[in-house]
Amino acid sequence: MLTITDLHASVGDKPILKGLSLHVPAGEIHAIMGPNGAGKSTLANVLGGKPGYEVTGGSVAFRGQDLLALDPHERAAAGLFLGFQYPVEIPGVSNVQFLREALNAQRKSRGEEPLSGGEFLKLAKEKAGLLKMDMEMLKRQVNVGFSGGEKKRAEMVQMGILDPAFAVLDETDSGLDIDALRIVGAGINAIMRSPDKGVLLITHYQRLLDVVRPDKVSILAGGRIVETGGPELALRLEAEGYDSVMA
């Protein structure tokens, strides 16, 4: 579903990803762990197409397409969802307006009919309920005045509404208390756990992986994948730290 081959990327003049290769087939939830500065967020941003991240080598195939040749909105329409580590506040634009525009833009590019206001609200209500988020919050401006945890929950509501084929979730667990972590983890399972979907789950902590059980765990260090294993790899990291694994 997602195949990254020998990916090199820089921010400014600084090389961050240095030959990263990774394959995530449909049906797989693949966790990426790694020390600070390893390139985890750079990987997420490169996959999302964020300006300022320059790909200097390698390729990314996504559902048979050259992902890197697509603009960010085309990547979304192709089925990619990027969960932000720091969701952006957009004053003056409501969540409902934003998400309806987003969903209908995606549907249009796939040749599907747009959802009416009523149909959209019904869908939004269902997905908000899944994440235990009040519909009133969705009528407010995008992320404005939301707490850190509310922003992450809102990200998952967005994911539920947009229903992507593949999600890259960049530290979706940061800033969450224990209860919110369970809700967000259950949301990821409900929305993305499917034989025809895939997830790249970037995290620092085992506790999210206790809820969203990954099929594979990879360690990203120094801009490359240095080790891939099953869920037990994350447990070993939790117990022993990165030094032991990377030694």
Next chain:
Amino acid sequence: MTLATLPTRRDEAWRYADMGALARLGVAALDAWQAIDVAAGESLTRYMVIGSDAPEVLRIRVSLGEGARAAFFVTNRGGDYTRVELEVRLAKGAHFEFGGVTIGGGDATREFVTQVVHAEPEATSNQTIRAVHWDTGTGNFLGEIKVARHAQKTDAAQDFKGLLLEAGASANVVPQLQIFADDVKCAHGATVGELDEAARFYMMARGVDPATAQRLLVQAFIGDAFVSLDDEAERATLLDAALSALEGARL
């Protein structure tokens, strides 16, 4: 008073005007002041979409009686030099509300020039101006507030924000406050910036195409100018006029 000659840039209120366009327009057009009197206790609301492919100067003198209210909401989307000038005199307890948007590219200058005179006590005024420009387009706001010596408890506010979509576009803002009373509130703010790239990327990452992302962000930006307008249909007309001007702007 009749103007014998065209103003020059040395005249403070004309310092950013398009002198070439004024010459084409001719002196006579500058003498055409509209006068609006709002009687004590009455209220008036005006909505205007201004702008064509020829220079336009619209000059309005508004006199507000005791406790009267006047609100002006204007989308200024001129394709040539377009100036909207409001001279407002407020009697005791009157209120003046102004929401204005200048929007456009090309090389045209669009401007709002206001002079708000708090002649008597307890009057209030609120002005919210937004400017969105691209190419080498220019948006100006020259806002003068005068508070007379005995006009105590005056509350006057003026807020300008400019959004420049590319290098080459410009916004000029000149707040002028002349305050002779000592128990007054006069607030003014002015900022000029670029489109929020983080917000644009966030929208695109959700599937919104670049033109729609820009339109949503500009809509949110200019929305402030019309937020105190209760009539939703009129608000939509003013916003639509501004946003249709945005088509063709650089992404």
